[in-house]
Amino acid sequence: MYKIVRKENLGSSVVQFDVEAPKIAAKAKSGQFIIVRLDEQSERIPLTIADYDREAGTITMIFQAVGFSTNALKTLEAGDSILDVVGPLGTASEIENYGTVVCIGGGVGIAPVYPIARDLKEAGNKVISIIGARNEDLLFWKDKMAAISDELLIATDDGSAGIKGFVTDVLKSVMDRENVDRVWAIGPMVMMKAVANTTRPSGVKTIVSLNPIMVDGTGMCGGCRVQIGTETKFACVDGPEFDGHLVDFDLAMRRSSVYKTEELQAVEHDHQCRIGGIGKCH
Amino acid sequence: MPLKAPRTSMPAQDPAERSHNFKEVALGYTAEMAKTEASRCLDCKNPLCVKGCPVEVDIPGFIRAIVSDDMSGAVDVLKQKNNLPAVCGRVCPQESQCESKCVLGIKGESVAIGRLERYTADWDMAQTFKAPEKPEPKSERVAIVGSGPAGLTAAADLAKMGYQVTIFEALHTPGGVLMYGIPEFRLPKAIVQQEIDYIRALGVQIEVNAVVGKTVLVDELLDTEGFDAVFIGTGAGLPNFMNIPGENLNGVYSSNEFLTRTNLMKAYDFPNYHTPIKIGKKVAVIGAGNVAMDAARTALRLGAEESYIVYRRSAAEMPARHEEIEHAEEEGVQFRLLHSPIAYEGDEKGQLTKMTLQRFELGEPDASGRRRPMPIEGDTVEMPIDTVVVAIGQGPNPLVPHSTEGLELTKKGNIVADEETGVTSRDGVFAGGDIVTGAATVILAMGAGKKSARAIDAYLNAKRDQ
Ligand SMILES: Cc1cc2nc3c(=O)[nH]c(=O)nc-3n(C[C@H](O)[C@H](O)[C@H](O)COP(=O)(O)OP(=O)(O)OC[C@H]3O[C@@H](n4cnc5c(N)ncnc54)[C@H](O)[C@@H]3O)c2cc1C
Ligand SMILES: Cc1cc2nc3c(=O)[nH]c(=O)nc-3n(C[C@H](O)[C@H](O)[C@H](O)COP(=O)(O)OP(=O)(O)OC[C@H]3O[C@@H](n4cnc5c(N)ncnc54)[C@H](O)[C@@H]3O)c2cc1C
Ligand code: SF4
Numbered sequence: 001m002y003k004i005v006r007k008e009n010l011g012s013s014v015v016q017f018d019v020e021a022p023k024i025a026a027k028a029k030s031g032q033f034i035i036v037r038l039d040e041q042s043e044r045i046p047l048t049i050a051d052y053d054r055e056a057g058t059i060t061m062i063f064q065a066v067g068f069s070t071n072a073l074k075t076l077e078a079g080d081s082i083l084d085v086v087g088p089l090g091t092a093s094e095i096e097n098y099g100t101v102v103c104i105g106g107g108v109g110i111a112p113v114y115p116i117a118r119d120l121k122e123a124g125n126k127v128i129s130i131i132g133a134r135n136e137d138l139l140f141w142k143d144k145m146a147a148i149s150d151e152l153l154i155a156t157d158d159g160s161a162g163i164k165g166f167v168t169d170v171l172k173s174v175m176d177r178e179n180v181d182r183v184w185a186i187g188p189m190v191m192m193k194a195v196a197n198t199t200r201p202s203g204v205k206t207i208v209s210l211n212p213i214m215v216d217g218t219g220m221c222g223g224c225r226v227q228i229g230t231e232t233k234f235a236c237v238d239g240p241e242f243d244g245h246l247v248d249f250d251l252a253m254r255r256s257s258v259y260k261t262e263e264l265q266a267v268e269h270d271h272q273c274r275i276g277g278i279g280k281c282h
Numbered sequence: 283m284p285l286k287a288p289r290t291s292m293p294a295q296d297p298a299e300r301s302h303n304f305k306e307v308a309l310g311y312t313a314e315m316a317k318t319e320a321s322r323c324l325d326c327k328n329p330l331c332v333k334g335c336p337v338e339v340d341i342p343g344f345i346r347a348i349v350s351d352d353m354s355g356a357v358d359v360l361k362q363k364n365n366l367p368a369v370c371g372r373v374c375p376q377e378s379q380c381e382s383k384c385v386l387g388i389k390g391e392s393v394a395i396g397r398l399e400r401y402t403a404d405w406d407m408a409q410t411f412k413a414p415e416k417p418e419p420k421s422e423r424v425a426i427v428g429s430g431p432a433g434l435t436a437a438a439d440l441a442k443m444g445y446q447v448t449i450f451e452a453l454h455t456p457g458g459v460l461m462y463g464i465p466e467f468r469l470p471k472a473i474v475q476q477e478i479d480y481i482r483a484l485g486v487q488i489e490v491n492a493v494v495g496k497t498v499l500v501d502e503l504l505d506t507e508g509f510d511a512v513f514i515g516t517g518a519g520l521p522n523f524m525n526i527p528g529e530n531l532n533g534v535y536s537s538n539e540f541l542t543r544t545n546l547m548k549a550y551d552f553p554n555y556h557t558p559i560k561i562g563k564k565v566a567v568i569g570a571g572n573v574a575m576d577a578a579r580t581a582l583r584l585g586a587e588e589s590y591i592v593y594r595r596s597a598a599e600m601p602a603r604h605e606e607i608e609h610a611e612e613e614g615v616q617f618r619l620l621h622s623p624i625a626y627e628g629d630e631k632g633q634l635t636k637m638t639l640q641r642f643e644l645g646e647p648d649a650s651g652r653r654r655p656m657p658i659e660g661d662t663v664e665m666p667i668d669t670v671v672v673a674i675g676q677g678p679n680p681l682v683p684h685s686t687e688g689l690e691l692t693k694k695g696n697i698v699a700d701e702e703t704g705v706t707s708r709d710g711v712f713a714g715g716d717i718v719t720g721a722a723t724v725i726l727a728m729g730a731g732k733k734s735a736r737a738i739d740a741y742l743n744a745k746r747d748q
């Protein structure tokens with residue numbers, strides 16, 4: 001059992017947990033992830049390691065309640081425990097001094113981009129961070145991001161914070177104004193695709209973090225396979241970070257939606273149980 | 283009893299019924315059946331059957347005990363050599379091992395050794411649990427990586443010798459393929475669980491959610507975590523794909539994913555369990571080994587209307603156990619032999635809709651002694667299909683081999699280890715099971731675990747005496 005030592009609501013649907021997991025905290029590197037299982041019936045839910053405290057032996061996870069399992073996770077409180085937490089999984093980000101780096105976090109993708117931006121800053125890079133979301137409610141960690149960035153820029157679709165527009169609009173203006181050596185982009189698949197398309201003409205290497213549907217996270221099932229150039233890779237062990245210019249985003253998006261019907265069914269079943277309805281409930 | 287007494291058949295669930303549930307197919311002998319079958323054994327002076335068993339179970343010994351109504355004696359004899367008899371009695375390929383050597387098999391039918399083993403183990407499980415006696419403890423600590431049959435056996439044997447043993451398992455449940463691969467209807471998980479409970483009662487610690495190579499390294503186990511030896515039994519956990527067009531469409535699964543979702547994550551009980559699985563009306567499983575039979579039979583139970591085995595050789599070459607092929611046929615699995623897919627196609631949503639099959643004929647025998655399948659030029663056929671399960675074998679998972687210093691590997695990436703001892707190129711590191719041999723069998727993995735346990739004991743004794 002892994003105890004939640006702190007819970008913070010970062011908006012109406014985004015939650016932060018700090019969880020006791022000393023072995024994972026000791027090993028975690030930016031870019032890596034964990035898999036959690038809430039209880040005996042639970043799915044295995046992959047989440048990025050948003051931060052870690054090696055001394056306290058805790059790791060930080062930030063998730064958006066989007067479906068059945070993340071909503072169930074959201075009901076836990078500080079003091080409660082998660083049945084299983086396994087990690088750190090995946091390969092670490094390649095941190096070097098590249099020069100000027102733009103780090104882009106979209107929505108809940110702000111969480112995974114934070115430790116990467118921090119490490120890039122420590123490695124001597126000039127870090128320009130761009131965070132964006134549909135609206136202000138979905139933005140978080142502005143201060144944390146500002147503290148480790150040379151510059152922090154914000155974009156929202158509705159203009160409720162920062163400029164009104166997409167992170168790619170902001171990225172374009174940054175690239176117009178100065179030389180950029182590398183870009184990191186983590187967020188919804190459509191955003192990462194748009195960022196990759198934005199940097200493609202100039203050839204600025206762009207790293208994205210893919211989040212295909214996973215089961216084990218150890219390279220055993222092959223469910224997380226993604227197409228990178230001419231090769232099929234397993235995102236859980238070969239990634240999750242890949243060269244954005246080589247990723248087949250359309251395939252990745254189609255693969256991510258394979259269980260849409262079942263995902264709705266899970267929510268519906270749970271709803272029926274709650275209203276004292278039909279069927280076998282747990 | 284006359285020599286020609288027929289082999290006692292084992293009752294099974296009716297095929298029409300069982301193909302829709304996940305309950306165990308074979309129901310096991312009654313006491314009477316077991317005794318009848320046991321009495322067929324000639325109690326040979328030089329029992330050839332024992333030579334066919336990779337862990338050398340004293341077969342006439344336990345069968346003799348059944349005949350004389352000494353069931354706890356039968357259990358003792360069995361457990362001297364086999365830590366997981368309830369598992370082996372169910373899944374050993376007996377027809378090519380112990381039973382293939384039985385003298386009765388020369389002229390008639392061999393003794394049903396596997397069924398008797400299962401009966402004995404099940405009798406034992408039904409008794410009130412007696413905690414095993416703990417031996418004089420030794421000070422050395424041994425780490426076991428992976429909790430499949432190889433790791434569990436090595437752990438149990440070392441614990442019986444008094445060592446302090448900790449198993450590190452990547453998944454949230456111990457048991458390896460016994461838990462995540464072989465389906466409930468063939469090997470009930472409650473049985474594997476009981477075997478694991480027994481191993482825990484011997485004092486073995488099991489740490490789940492520990493991915494060696496990520497959470498902790500083999501080098502750290504030896505250098506900083508205080509272990510004196512390490513046994514690696516991580517299995518063959520890397521699914522092979524065919525690298526043909528359309529293989530990444532939705533609806534194409536590896537057998538590992540298909541079976542893990544169903545067995546480990548219990549997707550058959552979705553939405554009570556929350557992991558989904560998608561199953562269409564028409565399912566094709568590529569391959570004809572045990573894994574393929576399990577997947578094809580699972581597909582029917584998950585609601586597929588048609589389930590096919592697609593295999594590029596003929597029936598004679600199918601590597602699965604006889605009983606599994608028979609059970610699959612009885613349940614309605616259909617066989618498309620001498621066919622193999624060369625491409626998949628899907629709709630605009632990326633969902634698989636059809637596959638193109640290449641037809642084959644058999645040529646001269648190849649290195650494996652089986653006749654080589656040869657594609658018939660230009661002879662292809664299209665088949666509409668909703669779900670494909672690729673069950674064409676496993677490679678070694680590279681997590682441990684590639685994160686451990688100084689471990690010699692084969693070209694394919696398996697760990698090089700001595701067959702008799704599991705000794706690797708790295709001092710204090712032993713290995714056995716599928717990670718060494720490539721995908722093989724439960725009993726061979728157990729045999730390797732046993733041999734390594736002995737070798738680790740010898741290694742630690744020598745170190746202590748230095
Ligand atoms: C490496 C990695 C890191 C991730 N990091 C984060 C993170 O830091 N914060 C965060 O909020 N989310 C993260 N995700 C996504 C998160 O795992 C999914 O949102 C979650 O599993 C959805 O579960 P659900 O039951 O609530 O929703 P569902 O309704 O079941 O699914 C909603 C969508 O989430 C995706 N999804 C469903 N099941 C899985 C699964 N087993 N694995 C991956 N994706 C799935 C699918 O695209 C699906 O359409 C990450 C995913 C991966 C692979
Ligand atoms: C579907 C299926 C059906 C089969 N049917 C039969 C049958 O009927 N009869 C038969 O004899 N054989 C059968 N087999 C083969 C048999 O199951 C295997 O040969 C046997 O399980 C191998 O045992 P093992 O201990 O080497 O590895 P496994 O059983 O594969 O166990 C390895 C364990 O190590 C863990 N692990 C892997 N990497 C790490 C890591 N980095 N850190 C920590 N832990 C790790 C895995 O999670 C797993 O639990 C079948 C196999 C499958 C897949
Ligand atoms: S362990 Fe397997 S091979 Fe050995 S006697 Fe039992 S069934 Fe036969």
Ligand code: SF4
Nearest residue numbers: 323324326331384385
């Ligand atoms: S060879 Fe057959 S008859 Fe002889 S002891 Fe073994 S099981 Fe019995």
Ligand code: FES
Nearest residue numbers: 217219221222236
């Ligand atoms: S999640 Fe199973 S191989 Fe990546």
Ligand SMILES: [Mg+2]
Nearest residue numbers: 043067068069
């Ligand atoms: Mg879900």
